[in-house]
Amino acid sequence: MKKVAIIGASGYVGAELAGLLAQHSKVSIEHLVISENSTSNGKNFADLHARWQGVIDVPLLTFSTQWFETFGSQLDAVFFATPHEFSAQWASKFVEKGVKVFDLSGGFRLKSLDDYPTYYGFDHQYPSAVSDAQYGLAEWHPEAIAKAKLVAVPGCYPTASLLAIKPLMTNQLVDENQLIVINGISGVSGAGRNANLATSFNEVSLKPYNILAHRHQPEISQEAGAQVIFNPHLAPFKRGLLATVTLSLKNGVNKSDVTQAFENAYQDQPIVRIKQSWPQIDHVAHTPFADVYFEVDEEKQVAVVSCAIDNLLKGAAAQAVQCFNLSYGWSSTEYLVPNTVSLSNIGSLS
Ligand SMILES: NC(=O)C1=CN([C@@H]2O[C@H](COP(=O)(O)OP(=O)(O)OC[C@H]3O[C@@H](n4cnc5c(N)ncnc54)[C@H](OP(=O)(O)O)[C@@H]3O)[C@@H](O)[C@H]2O)C=CC1
Numbered sequence: 001m002k003k004v005a006i007i008g009a010s011g012y013v014g015a016e017l018a019g020l021l022a023q024h025s026k027v028s029i030e031h032l033v034i035s036e037n038s039t040s041n042g043k044n045f046a047d048l049h050a051r052w053q054g055v056i057d058v059p060l061l062t063f064s065t066q067w068f069e070t071f072g073s074q075l076d077a078v079f080f081a082t083p084h085e086f087s088a089q090w091a092s093k094f095v096e097k098g099v100k101v102f103d104l105s106g107g108f109r110l111k112s113l114d115d116y117p118t119y120y121g122f123d124h125q126y127p128s129a130v131s132d133a134q135y136g137l138a139e140w141h142p143e144a145i146a147k148a149k150l151v152a153v154p155g156c157y158p159t160a161s162l163l164a165i166k167p168l169m170t171n172q173l174v175d176e177n178q179l180i181v182i183n184g185i186s187g188v189s190g191a192g193r194n195a196n197l198a199t200s201f202n203e204v205s206l207k208p209y210n211i212l213a214h215r216h217q218p219e220i221s222q223e224a225g226a227q228v229i230f231n232p233h234l235a236p237f238k239r240g241l242l243a244t245v246t247l248s249l250k251n252g253v254n255k256s257d258v259t260q261a262f263e264n265a266y267q268d269q270p271i272v273r274i275k276q277s278w279p280q281i282d283h284v285a286h287t288p289f290a291d292v293y294f295e296v297d298e299e300k301q302v303a304v305v306s307c308a309i310d311n312l313l314k315g316a317a318a319q320a321v322q323c324f325n326l327s328y329g330w331s332s333t334e335y336l337v338p339n340t341v342s343l344s345n346i347g348s349l350s
């Protein structure tokens with residue numbers, strides 16, 4: 001049994017993590033932690049996240065240096081579902097105590113230290129932890145994730161964008177002289193639980209935001225190994241995210257090359273489903289799946305690839321659990337994807 005704590009359990013991502021880990025038979029959730037000055041201080045987890053009433057009815061604990069000194073080294077793993085700067089300050093202190101860290105913030109995703117003040121608004125104080133941190137795109141780096149002490153779980157838009165881009169980039173099918181253009185659309189839970197005028201019910205309307213300035217642009221470029229233009233949009237629904245990516249193909253690349261690249265990448269990856277038509281957010285919301293579809297125009301040498309995920313699951317908590325599973329040598333989909341139901345299974349009951 002692996003002993004874990006979730007820091008940030010009052011938030012949306014922390015709640016999804018608690019739900020997934022509570023159903024994982026090899027995990028014992030030891031502590032659900034919130035910030036020192038949290039307005040949720042003194043409450044139970046299920047007071048905030050009522051769907052877990054009767055299932056995860058435990059008190060939330062507040063983070064403090066004393067909590068860290070007392071309980072830190074008793075854990076096998078800790079999940080940070082906290083603001084970026086908090087993770088950046090605390091993650092390596094857990095690593096030093098021999099605790100595996102799964103950071104769901106952007107505190108360790110970027111390799112260039114100069115990008116932290118530009119995109120995250122703080123100077124990183126732990127350069128060697130940044131350099132050691134392993135990017136946690138589970139389908140693409142399973143061996144490295146398995147060995148890492150600190151996993152930087154990807155952002156939600158980067159997860160969908162990279163699942164769409166990487167099969168083509170790794171097979172060298174993309175014309176590197178052309179920009180890759182990504183249009184991303186996210187539901188409002190992407191902005192977190194705290195009230196904010198821009199994300200309040202009456203204000204939300206489909207619109208672009210943070211164009212040419214979003215922190216996920218350098219993250220996607222770094223992991224794709226290519227320059228990208230990233231256009232995020234906020235949409236009036238709660239959960240789910242879609243990234244539609246336009247890529248120029250090298251001369252002579254055809255639809256069968258593209259199909260082969262996607263099949264090779266994902267045929268043994270149950271979380272990524274290659275569809276026969278454009279993906280829909282409703283088909284992935286509340287699931288760990290990523291649905292992908294593409295079309296190729298051989299005359300214009302262009303591919304358009306679309307990937308839909310649940311921003312809180314494959315875009316955060318479920319991907320963190322994939323990384324956690326890999327780091328203990330288990331299948332990445334353990335307790336995320338049920339066994340496939342087949343006619344022979346059904347037949348065996350009769
Ligand atoms: N929402 C999404 O779709 C995704 C979010 N992420 C990332 O995951 C992280 C959590 O996001 P989300 O759940 O949406 O955000 P929320 O705002 O819903 O939750 C943030 C959590 O962090 C806690 N927190 C805030 N400050 C501190 C602190 N100083 N010390 C300890 N805990 C603190 C909050 O506790 P309290 O307020 O009670 O003190 C709360 O539990 C963020 O880094 C976000 O960028 C990643 C991928 C997708």
Ligand SMILES: CC(=O)N[C@@H](CCC(=O)OP(=O)(O)O)C(=O)O
Nearest residue numbers: 105106155156157186187190191
């Ligand atoms: C709709 C919305 O506001 N979405 C968030 C992205 C959430 C995410 O993936 O998170 P990280 O903060 O971990 O990078 C945003 O654009 O900032």
